[in-house]
Amino acid sequence: MKMIAGGVCAAKGFTASGMHCGIRKNKDKNDLSLIYSSVPASAAAVYTTNLVKGAPLLVTKEHLQNGTAQAIICNSGNANTCNANGVEIATEMAALAAEALHIEKSDVVVASTGVIGQPLEIAPIAAGIPALAASLSENGSAQAALGIMTTDTVMKEVAVEFTLGDKVCHLGGIAKGSGMIHPNMATMLVFLTTDVAIAPAMLQKALSGDIQKTFNMISIDGDTSTNDMVVLLANGLANNAEITDDSDDFAAFMKALNTVNIALCRTIAGDGEGATKLLECKVTHAPSEETAKTVAKSVICSSLLKAAMFGADANWGRVLCAIGYSGAHVDVNKIGVSFSSAKGSIEVCKNGAGLPFSEEKAKEILLEKEIEILVELCDGSEEATAWGCDLTYDYVRINGDYRT
Amino acid sequence: MKMIAGGVCAAKGFTASGMHCGIRKNKDKNDLSLIYSSVPASAAAVYTTNLVKGAPLLVTKEHLQNGTAQAIICNSGNANTCNANGVEIATEMAALAAEALHIEKSDVVVASTGVIGQPLEIAPIAAGIPALAASLSENGSAQAALGIMTTDTVMKEVAVEFTLGDKVCHLGGIAKGSGMIHPNMATMLVFLTTDVAIAPAMLQKALSGDIQKTFNMISIDGDTSTNDMVVLLANGLANNAEITDDSDDFAAFMKALNTVNIALCRTIAGDGEGATKLLECKVTHAPSEETAKTVAKSVICSSLLKAAMFGADANWGRVLCAIGYSGAHVDVNKIGVSFSSAKGSIEVCKNGAGLPFSEEKAKEILLEKEIEILVELCDGSEEATAWGCDLTYDYVRINGDYRT
Incomplete structure (x- = not known):
């Protein structure tokens, strides 16, 4: 398997585009994106567990009941959530x-992603869609990735190439993250495409299984968004023998999916609102x-x-402290802690008590x-990883006046 | 019932003192406090649910097994937690x-309260205790309150006077809060004293019941400390008929306790690390x-x-959003939200959707x-209140270099 360029257009048959249609005041920022497969694709999706759900999620859930999709339309700048006419607007977006x-x-x-509770006007979207569709391109992944960003500072796209039998396959994706990121069952917005031929049920199994170890293990701020969604489209244009059960090909596909998702997770976490690390x-x-998992996520979520x-x-x-209040049953007298980075590693705690260490070396690391925080529970052989970011002045600045 | 001065010394027979003994480098800050009852008192306590527990809590739990205590010794600047010799040091503090x-x-x-995982030297404490004991005074509550502060910016003491039968009674307390405040079963450090005569079992019942509606409803940063503790001493010097069951006197005592605890909660939340509100x-x-409760706490805890x-x-x-991910089962289409302060009140959401409102008026409020955030679930008649504070640049500044 190798990392390649192309993001959401790396897989055969997928094109994408992005534009500024006018939802955002800032004309330099894209606010509408489109992803298209030249043929109908198997579709799998996972959604936020927040009881308050964005209207687009309700519409998408209905549209994906048959396990098939061919396009994704997404706007930023407005979440279309807690709006009386939200479902109507989301349905209209799909129809256009x-x-x-x-x-x-x-x-x-x-x-949709953006501010909650502000009416979303259909006019700019309706006016923009024809041009958006006309500009669909195999090189459009970056424009689409730009169009779904909110407070993100870097565009998030990843793709891999791998083989199933003698067929070259591709899987890629784009994501938006940054704030209100503490996914539960699903996450922020992630759109994944692949040309692998795979039955809808296996596609959903792959996605639902993988997110438990990837997107559900990220936290930026402990706030689970109302609009989290991961969608995976598989159009079969790689011409591999269709994956219909737990075969070696399914394992290979899972590995490709996990590679792309972990790379997106790291980008999302590292670009958390205001994050420097x-x-x-x-x-x-x-x-x-x-x-x-419980311990890793508790540590990543600790504001302190x-x-x-x-x-x-x-x-x-x-x-x-964060391990102790996590709710996990651990023997606190066995815990070891180390900090690592490109500058090396330093062990700071063993058997639940502090070790003498060089503050200078720790600072350098x-x-x-x-930064990797390694927690050894010394009570078994299972493991898990969670991703997050530091809490900075900029997180406060960004969220102190995000809306107005 | 009326609010009075005197804090932890408002009740008959209680004296207190505080000093700088040398645990902290800054000589202008007290770091050792003592509270003393002239006669043995009934004692009740609640502790953190964090699995990692400060050594002083283990020692205190043992000492309070018989329901009696006569003094409280507390240091700040070092939590005496995750130290190999922690219990030994805490026991020595009690012995001295x-x-x-x-x-x-x-x-x-x-x-103890302060940094976790740094050895606590007994020497400065041993050297300080004789002078600390010698300076015990009926006017000593403020000095003791200063001695338990860490990043607190204001001293926290409250007291009330009330009557049971024809006896004038008092109940007062001091607290430290500020950071790592998200109590669960117990809370930060709160020391309460009363001259009411009350059986130990009823005292514990009063305390355990009240904290569910008071200290357990505060959150500064979602981090449940390893050293949370609330201790309530009742020395009986008010000479009321001893409270031994669920009588009217017990209800009156509960009301006094709740009044003091809510006042302390508001002070702790309003003085959260870096807080401006x-x-x-x-x-x-x-x-x-x-x-x-679940909804109120989720709202108060949302970083966003x-x-x-x-x-x-x-x-x-x-x-x-915070209501939606709280885990509580609510009908999101019935929710109403208003913001209030001394400048008035503004309704911003009804039936789960936004209402038009004046941004200018909202800003003024x-x-x-x-700030009061009123959430109406419109689906029953129960209620709860939680207290917290805003997230500011100063929270990040304080916690970015608290230890070094």
Whole structure:
């Protein structure tokens, strides 16, 4: 398997485009994106568990009931959530895209991201869609990735090439993250495309299984969004023998999916609102995977630890504290903690108590942009990893006046 | 009932003192406090649910097994947690205090607060205790309150006077809060004293019941400390008829306790690390008290809402979002939200959808120092209140370099 360019257009038959249609005031920012498959594709999706759900999710769920889709339309700048006419607007978005693409309305996935509770006008979207459809291109992934960004500072696209039998296959995706990121069952917005031939049920199984170890293990701020959605389209144009069961090909596909998703997770976490660092908490030697996940996520979510990482302060007591209140059953007297980065590694806690260490060396390690926090529970052989970011002045600045 | 001065010394027979003994480098800050009852008192306590527990909590739990205590010794600047010799040091603190006061070691409550995982030297404490004991005074509550502060910016003491039968009674307390505040079963450090005569079992019942509606409903940063502890001493010097069951006197005592605890909660939340505002989320018309509590706490804990409140931004979509992921079963289409302060009240959401409102008026309301977020679930008659604070640049600054 190798990483390649092309994002959501890396797989055969997929084109994409993005534009500024006028939902955002800032004309330099795209606010509408389209992804299209030249043939109908198997579709799998997972959604937020937030009880308050964006209207686009309700419409998309209905459209994906038959496991098939051919296009994704997504706007940024407005979440179309908590609006009395939200479903109507989301349905209209799908209908307009379907009309421009000459496909069925029910084969269009709809997504929105932005401010909650402000009416979304259909006019700029309606005016923009014809040009958006006309500009669909095999080189359009970047424009589409730009169109779904909110407070993201970097565009997020990843793709891999791999083989199934003698067929060259591709899987790629784009994502938006940044704030209100603490996915549960699904996550932020991630659109994945592949040319692999795979039955809808296996596609859903692959996605639902993988997100438990990838997107559901990210947290930027503990806030689970109302509009989280991951959609995966598989159009079969790689001409591999269709995957219909738990075969070796399915395992190979899962591996490709996991590779793309972990890469997107790391990009999303590292570009968390205001973040200066990517934090990766790896928990090893746990009695169960569930325990490892619970501990890893609790550490990544601790505001105090996140602020300490911003300050490059090896305050490992906050790691222990976060483990202690995580709800996981662990023997606190066995816990070991190390901090690592490109500058090396330093062990700071063993058997639940502090070790003497060089503050200077710790500072050097923690001043890097990617920090690994290794937690060894010394009570089993399971493990898990979670991703997050530091808590900074800019997170506060961005969220103190996001709306107005 | 009336609010009075005197804090932890308002009740008859209680004296207190505080000093700088040398645990902290900054000589202008007290770091050791003592509270003393002239006679043995009934004692009740609640502790953190964090699996990682400060050594002082383990020692205190043992000492309070007989329901009696006569003194509280507490240091700040070091949590005495995750230290190999922690229990030994905490026991020594109790022994030294007992020696100076000529009481039993097992009648001394020990508490610590500060950095986790740094060895606590007994020397400065041993050197300080004789002077600390010698300076015990009826006017000592403020000095003791200063001695337990960490990043707190204001001293926290409250007291009330009330009557039971024809006896004038008093109940007062001091607290430290500020960071790592998200109590669960117990909370930060709160020391309460009363001269009411009450059986230990009823005292514990009063405390355990009240904290569910008071300290357990505060969150500063979602981090449940390893050293949370609330201790309540009742020495009986008010000479009321001893409370031994669920009588009218018990109800009157509960009311006094709740009054003092709510006042301390508001002070702790309003003085959260870096906070510029006290946030009070009141949830009404809920199907159950549990639902109301879950919703209120989720709103208060949302980093995004906290940042919006810092920016005086009426971003009510974040309130809806936090309700949606709270885990409570609510009908999101019935929810109403209003923001209030001394400048008035503004309704921003009804039946789960936005209402048109004056941004100018909303800004004026949210620029105040105490904000009430009223959430009406319109699905029952139960209610609950939670307290928190805004998320500010200063929270990040304080916690980016707290330890070094």
